[in-house]
Amino acid sequence: AVTHDTIEGGAGVDTIVYTGGNDVFTGGAGNDIFDVNALGTATVHLTISDLAVGDTIEIAGIDTGTATWNATELELGAGATLAQYLDAAAAGDGSGNSIARWFQFDGDTYITNDNTNTATFTATDAVIEITGLVDLSDATLATTVLTIA
Structure with missing residues (x-):
């Protein structure tokens, strides 16, 4: 069965780890770390409800090689x-x-991570949903950490 967890952080810096399921994470105040360790599909994936400047998304658990960021x-x-x-x-x-x-x-x-050489989204690719319209054009990726700017 697919788990559906809702996790809310506190006022400080929180680290919340995604391990699969149709989960909703709310970091709260502070520069939160969303550590993504499961791929997600079009219908079952992580949703971050309050992504903000200073938050980071750790993608080491879902990438291949050295990831690049297309801003x-x-x-x-x-x-x-x-x-x-x-x-x-x-x-x-x-x-x-x-x-x-x-x-x-x-x-x-939505943030996607393409891990294959195919023309379609596959089970080895990843998707993360961000609630609302968030401009990620100034976000940066260093190694496996996407920092929201």
Whole structure:
């Protein structure tokens, strides 16, 4: 069975670890660390409800090689589906070194990590949902830590 956990941090710096399921994490005040150790699918994945400047997302548990960050928002035409966005985000060659990128869909923001050399989103790729429209164009990736700026 798929777990559905809701975890809320406190006022300080919290480290919350994602190990799978359809979970919702709220870091609260402070520069929180979201440590992602499971891939997630289009329907079962981590949702971060309050990602803010200074928070970090640790992707060592979901990347291959040395991940790169594409800070340019992926944009598709009107009427595009979530599946089409996921496929477009995973269309590169992330088999040797994964490719992390972001897009906005239906009022929320998504981060993907492409771990394969296929033209579609697969079970070995990763997705994280961010509640709301969050501009990630200034975020930076150092080794496996994505810092929100």
